[in-house]
Amino acid sequence: MSDSNSANAPSADPNAGKTPLVEMRDISIAFGGVHAVDKASCELYPGEVVGLLGHNGAGKSTLIKILSGAYSRDSGSIFVDGQEAIINNPRHAKDYGIETIYQTLALADNVDAAANLYLGRELLTRWGTLDDAAMEAETRKVMNRLNPNFTRFKDPVKQLSGGQRQSVAIARAIHFNARILIMDEPTAALGPAETEQVGQLIHQLKQDGIGIFLISHDIHDVFDLADRVTVMKNGAIVGSAQTKDVTKDEVLGMIILGKCPAGAIPGPGALAD
Amino acid sequence: MSEHPEEFKESGLVRFLRATEVDTRLLGMIGALLLIWLGFHFYGHFVNGFGAFLTPRNLWNLSVQTSSIAVMATGMVLIIVTRHIDLSVGSLLGFTAMIMGVMQVWVLPKYLGLGHPMIWVITILVGVAFGTLIGAFQGFLIAYLSIPAFIVTLGGLLIWRGASYLVARGETIAPVDPTFALIGGGPYGTIGATGSWIVGIIVCIAIVLMLWNGRRQRVRFGFPTRPMWAECLIGLVGTGFVIGSVLVMNAYPWPKGIVKKYAAANNIEVPESGLFISHGFAIPILIAIAVGIAMTFLATRTRFGRYVFAIGGNPEAAELAGINTKKMTLLIFALMGALTGISAVIASARLKSATLALGQFDELYVIAAAVIGGTSFAGGIGTIYGAILGALVMQSLQSGMVLIGFDAAIQQMVVGGVLVLAVFIDTLYRKNSA
Structure with missing residues (x-):
C-alpha cells in the first residue's frame, strides 16, 4: 500500500511550542531483572488522543500504570503542565487529574454503581457518614448522560453486562474532572454498538480539552481515533508519529519489527538501519 | 420493565418480600x-x-x-x-x-x-x-x-x-x-425491670425514627419508597420484638436466696408470697x-x-x-x-x-x-x-x-x-x- 505521506519526513508538529499536559521522561522499571519499561519517553497535549500501541507484553500497560500511580518507577520523571509531578500511588495521580480506565475495569464487584463511582472519594454527610442518597442521585445523573439505558443502580456491578460495567468504569474516570484520561483496551469487552459509543465519547472529551492515552494491541481500534501513535516494543519506544503521516501497514511494521518509517520520529527502541 | 419479565406471575410472597x-x-x-x-x-x-x-x-x-x-x-x-x-x-x-x-x-x-x-x-x-x-x-x-x-x-x-x-x-x-x-x-x-423498659422504649423510638428518616431521604431524592403498609409492618414487627424481649427478660425473677440477701441488706421486708425482683436485660x-x-x-x-x-x-x-x-x-x-x-x-x-x-x-x-x-x-x-x-x-x-x-x-x-x-x-x- 502506498500513501503520499508515507515517504515524507514527519510533518510539522502542531503542538510545537505548547506545554505538554503530561510528559514522561526516561521512565524505567524492572521486575526481577526483566526491563518491563526501559527509558521510555512520551508526551500528551491538551485535546490530543495518543494511541499507545504494541504487542502484549510490550510494556504499554506497565508504562501507563506508572503514570496512574499503580506502579512505582525505578527511574525517570513525570511532568504535568511542565511541573515535575510526584506520583507514588493512585491517589497522587488522581490529585493531578489523571484518571484511568483499566482493561480489567477494576470495579469492586460486590457493591453497586454509586459505590464504585465514588470509591475512594465518597460523599459524606455533615456527620462524617456516607451520603448514599446523594451519591446515588449523582450517579443517576451521570449514568443518564452516559448510558440512558442504565437502570440497575441498586445491583452489585457483578450482575451487570460488560457494556454496563464499562459505563460505570468510564463514568468513574470522567466524573471527577479528569484532565488526563488513560484508557487501557477500552473496547476489548464491547460489542460494535458500544464500541461506537466509546468512540463518540472520546471525540466529546477531546473537545473539552482532555488529553487521552488510548492503549491497544490492535491498531484498528485506535487508528481512526488517535491524533498520534506511539509504539512500544520490548519495553522501549520504537517511535512516535502523527497518524496522518503514516499508514496502518507502517505502524504494523513498527509494532511487529520495530522498524521506524520515514514519517515517524524514531525512539530508542527503533530497529537500527 | 424488561428486567423483570417474571413480574406478572409473581406469587404473593415474592411481592411481599419486594415491598418490605x-x-x-x-x-x-x-x-x-x-x-x-x-x-x-x-x-x-x-x-x-x-x-x-x-x-x-x-x-x-x-x-x-x-x-x-x-x-x-x-x-x-x-x-x-x-x-x-x-x-x-x-x-x-x-x-x-x-x-x-x-x-x-x-x-x-x-x-x-x-x-x-x-x-x-x-x-x-x-x-x-x-x-x-x-x-x-x-x-x-x-x-x-x-x-x-x-x-x-x-x-x-x-x-x-x-x-x-x-x-x-x-x-x-x-x-x-x-x-x-x-x-x-x-x-x-442486670438493669432490672424499669431499666429494661426504658431501654426497650428508647430502642422502639429509634426504630420508628430510623424508618421515618429513611423514607424522608428517599423522598428527598425521588427514589422509590416502600408502600406505607410495609413501613408500618416493619415498624410493628421491630417494636413488637423489642417489647417481647423486655417482657421475657423481666419475667425471670431473681433466685429466692439472692432476694433474701438483698432484702436483708436493704431493710426490705419480704412478704409471705415472696418478692418478685426481675432480672431484666x-x-x-x-x-x-x-x-x-x-x-x-x-x-x-x-x-x-x-x-x-x-x-x-x-x-x-x-x-x-x-x-x-x-x-x-x-x-x-x-x-x-x-x-x-x-x-x-x-x-x-x-x-x-x-x-x-x-x-x-x-x-x-x-x-x-x-x-x-x-x-x-x-x-x-x-x-x-x-x-x-x-x-x-x-x-x-x-x-x-x-x-x-x-x-x-x-x-x-x-x-x-x-x-x-x-x-x-x-x-x-x-x-x-x-
Missing part, C-alpha cells in the same frame, strides 16, 4: 432459629417431661452466653469479608483475660488498695488496649510483611495461649473486682447489642466499612481506587483485637475469674457464627446482624443440647455438622440467587 425489602436470608435464619428453639423445647417436653428451652430463665441465660461470641463475631465478619481469617481470637481472649485478672487481683490493689472504684475501669482499659495492640501487631505482619493471615493467627493461637500460661504460671486468677464482675451478668449485673447482652449497633454503623455508614467491602470484592480495584489496603488490613485486625478484649471482659467477668482454658475453641465458634450468618469466604459479603444471629444459633444449639442432656461428644459433632451444613445451604442459596 426484607432480606430472604434473614427470614431463613430467623426460621432456622425458631425451629431450633421449638425443637429443643418440645423434645424436652415430650422426652424428658419438661420443656426447659422456651422459659424466661433459659432465654435469659442464652442471651448472656451468646454475648461474648457475638461481640467477636461482628469483628470476624470484617476479617472474613476482606478475605482473611483470624484463628487467634480464642487464645487472645484467654490472654487478655489473664492480663486483666493479674491487673485487678495482683497489681492494682497493691497501689490503689483493695476495692478501689477505679480498679475495674483501669483493668478494662488495659485489657482492651492490649487486645488492640496485639491485633494491630498481627495485622502489621499480615499487611506489611505479607505473611498469610492464616499462618500469623495460627501462630497467634499457640503463642497467646502459651503466654497466658506464663503470665500467671497456670494459676486461676480469682476473685475479680466486684464491679468488674457485674459486666458478666448474674442477678446483680443483663449487662453483657446490652454490651453486645451496643457493639452490634456500632459495628453495623461502621460497616454500612462509614468510609471504613465501604472500603472493607470494596477490598473484599476486588482488592486490586480497591488499591487502584486509591484505598490504602495495607493500612485497612492493619486497622481491621486491630479492631478485631479490641473486640476480643471486650469479649474477654465479658467472659472473665461471667466466670468471676481468669482461667487458663478461657476462650478455648472460641475462634471456631466465632468463625462459625460469622459463616452461619452469611459471611462468605470468597470475600466481599457479610452482615453484622447475620453474625450476631449466627452466634445465637450456635449458642442455642449448644445450650439446647445441654438442657436435653446430650453428652459433650455428641454436642461437638452436632455443632461441627451444622457448620458444614450451613455453608452448604449458603452455597446453594448463592447459586440460586445469582
Whole structure:
C-alpha cells in the first residue's frame, strides 16, 4: 500500500511550542531483572488522543500504570503542565487529574454503581457518614448522560453486562474532572454498538480539552481515533508519529519489527538501519 | 420493565418480600432459629417431661452466653469479608483475660488498695488496649510483611495461649473486682425491670425514627419508597420484638436466696408470697447489642466499612481506587483485637475469674457464627446482624443440647455438622440467587 505521506519526513508538529499536559521522561522499571519499561519517553497535549500501541507484553500497560500511580518507577520523571509531578500511588495521580480506565475495569464487584463511582472519594454527610442518597442521585445523573439505558443502580456491578460495567468504569474516570484520561483496551469487552459509543465519547472529551492515552494491541481500534501513535516494543519506544503521516501497514511494521518509517520520529527502541 | 419479565406471575410472597425489602436470608435464619428453639423445647417436653428451652430463665441465660461470641463475631465478619481469617481470637481472649485478672487481683490493689472504684475501669482499659495492640501487631505482619493471615493467627493461637500460661504460671486468677464482675451478668449485673423498659422504649423510638428518616431521604431524592403498609409492618414487627424481649427478660425473677440477701441488706421486708425482683436485660447482652449497633454503623455508614467491602470484592480495584489496603488490613485486625478484649471482659467477668482454658475453641465458634450468618469466604459479603444471629444459633444449639442432656461428644459433632451444613445451604442459596 502506498500513501503520499508515507515517504515524507514527519510533518510539522502542531503542538510545537505548547506545554505538554503530561510528559514522561526516561521512565524505567524492572521486575526481577526483566526491563518491563526501559527509558521510555512520551508526551500528551491538551485535546490530543495518543494511541499507545504494541504487542502484549510490550510494556504499554506497565508504562501507563506508572503514570496512574499503580506502579512505582525505578527511574525517570513525570511532568504535568511542565511541573515535575510526584506520583507514588493512585491517589497522587488522581490529585493531578489523571484518571484511568483499566482493561480489567477494576470495579469492586460486590457493591453497586454509586459505590464504585465514588470509591475512594465518597460523599459524606455533615456527620462524617456516607451520603448514599446523594451519591446515588449523582450517579443517576451521570449514568443518564452516559448510558440512558442504565437502570440497575441498586445491583452489585457483578450482575451487570460488560457494556454496563464499562459505563460505570468510564463514568468513574470522567466524573471527577479528569484532565488526563488513560484508557487501557477500552473496547476489548464491547460489542460494535458500544464500541461506537466509546468512540463518540472520546471525540466529546477531546473537545473539552482532555488529553487521552488510548492503549491497544490492535491498531484498528485506535487508528481512526488517535491524533498520534506511539509504539512500544520490548519495553522501549520504537517511535512516535502523527497518524496522518503514516499508514496502518507502517505502524504494523513498527509494532511487529520495530522498524521506524520515514514519517515517524524514531525512539530508542527503533530497529537500527 | 424488561428486567423483570417474571413480574406478572409473581406469587404473593415474592411481592411481599419486594415491598418490605426484607432480606430472604434473614427470614431463613430467623426460621432456622425458631425451629431450633421449638425443637429443643418440645423434645424436652415430650422426652424428658419438661420443656426447659422456651422459659424466661433459659432465654435469659442464652442471651448472656451468646454475648461474648457475638461481640467477636461482628469483628470476624470484617476479617472474613476482606478475605482473611483470624484463628487467634480464642487464645487472645484467654490472654487478655489473664492480663486483666493479674491487673485487678495482683497489681492494682497493691497501689490503689483493695476495692478501689477505679480498679475495674483501669483493668478494662488495659485489657482492651492490649487486645488492640496485639491485633494491630498481627495485622502489621499480615499487611506489611505479607505473611498469610492464616499462618500469623495460627501462630497467634499457640503463642497467646502459651503466654497466658506464663503470665500467671497456670494459676486461676480469682476473685475479680466486684464491679468488674457485674459486666458478666448474674442477678446483680442486670438493669432490672424499669431499666429494661426504658431501654426497650428508647430502642422502639429509634426504630420508628430510623424508618421515618429513611423514607424522608428517599423522598428527598425521588427514589422509590416502600408502600406505607410495609413501613408500618416493619415498624410493628421491630417494636413488637423489642417489647417481647423486655417482657421475657423481666419475667425471670431473681433466685429466692439472692432476694433474701438483698432484702436483708436493704431493710426490705419480704412478704409471705415472696418478692418478685426481675432480672431484666443483663449487662453483657446490652454490651453486645451496643457493639452490634456500632459495628453495623461502621460497616454500612462509614468510609471504613465501604472500603472493607470494596477490598473484599476486588482488592486490586480497591488499591487502584486509591484505598490504602495495607493500612485497612492493619486497622481491621486491630479492631478485631479490641473486640476480643471486650469479649474477654465479658467472659472473665461471667466466670468471676481468669482461667487458663478461657476462650478455648472460641475462634471456631466465632468463625462459625460469622459463616452461619452469611459471611462468605470468597470475600466481599457479610452482615453484622447475620453474625450476631449466627452466634445465637450456635449458642442455642449448644445450650439446647445441654438442657436435653446430650453428652459433650455428641454436642461437638452436632455443632461441627451444622457448620458444614450451613455453608452448604449458603452455597446453594448463592447459586440460586445469582
